């Protein structure tokens with residue numbers, strides 16, 4: 001199958017080891033033991049590739065010590081077969097997906113010092129424990145997707161110094177203890193999509209200088225600490241689609257220093273006010289950031305703008321919306337305008353043209369600064385009332 005490395009070498013010495021090992025096991029005379037390649041598994045190239053997928057494997061399975069690739073997926077396992085794995089010092093790939101493993105014993109993989117790929121997805125693991133990573137210093141790729149993890153603990157990943165891909169998607173992760181990723185200085189891909197993360201605390205990704213892909217799609221993220229992405233100097237993809245983000249600071253994303261980081265931000269309940277629009281406009285103008293799905297970013301609040309693309313909402317719409325929306329603002333606006341028109345009618349006072357102009361300017365200034373008035377129409381209205389011409 002794919003992923004199995006082909007070697008022409010038949011390794012007679014290893015057959016001998018296996019034969020010896022089987023003989024010892026048989027001499028011990030335990031009737032419960034299963035002998036992988038003799039009974040239930042499909043073995044290739046001698047015993048380098050052992051495939052027990054689909055077989056119901058017992059905890060006492062005896063595996064050839066030469067095994068380099070072992071497929072124990074879909075094998076009805078309820079725990080990591082620690083005893084069977086103990087002697088597999090040459091194991092490089094271990095597949096344990098689609099079983100019923102719910103917890104981890106102490107240092108479950110301690111003897112697998114050559115392992116570089118471990119797949120435990122689709123199990124029922126709720127917690128990894130502190131010694132999960134012990135022994136796995138050469139692990140390159142780890143998949144823990146589709147489990148029941150709720151918290152990533154400080155020590156669970158501490159020995160993964162060479163890990164490059166970590167897949168934690170579709171768990172129930174709602175918290176990441178500070179420092180949980182601190183050993184993963186070589187990590188390039190981190191898949192955290194479809195979890196329950198609500199905040200990204202400051203420093204959570206701080207050592208991940210080699211991270212290229214960070215997928216946070218489908219979480220509950222609402223709060224993002226400023227600077228949380230600041231150390232990700234190699235990031236090329238940041239996916240924040242389907243979260244609960246209403247607002248974001250310009251600086252938070254500007255901190256990404258990689259040329260050409262693609263950022264995905266749709267399907268968030270964006271609160272479309274002038275600030276947000278400014279942030280997006282600025283982000284859009286930063287050449288190193290690529291807002292791939294910006295045309296599809298839609299507003300959720302305020303209600304009148306719901307489902308409208310942020311890009312199509314012009315500043316003056318936002319301005320006139322805020323004027324319409326708040327009756328308080330409306331009243332204030334009415335007061336302002338009548339005050340303005342009073343000073344603007346020629347017959348009102350004996351005021352000179354220039355002092356009238358000055359008053360209009362100051363009113364316009366106040367109105368411009370007030371959140372309810374950004375629209376030219378309203379300013380235009382004031383100026384039309386004014387006897388002395390000119391445009392704002």
Ligand SMILES: *[C@@H]1O[C@H](CO)[C@@H](O)[C@H](O)[C@H]1NC(C)=O
Nearest residue numbers: 001002004051052053054071
């Ligand atoms: C193991 O065998 C199963 C079916 O028997 C097959 O689907 C699977 O791809 C094999 N595993 C590998 C890694 O080749």
Ligand SMILES: *[C@@H]1O[C@H](CO)[C@@H](O)[C@H](O)[C@H]1NC(C)=O
Nearest residue numbers: 126147148149171172173196
């Ligand atoms: C995941 O969390 C949700 C709510 O937080 C809960 O209803 C669900 O049962 C959890 N799922 C698992 C597999 O633990």
Ligand SMILES: *[C@@H]1O[C@H](CO)[C@@H](O)[C@H](O)[C@H]1NC(C)=O
Nearest residue numbers: 266291292293294295296297
């Ligand atoms: C934007 O939405 C359209 C229509 O739903 C879709 O075809 C397109 O792929 C989306 N673009 C991006 C970049 O998500």
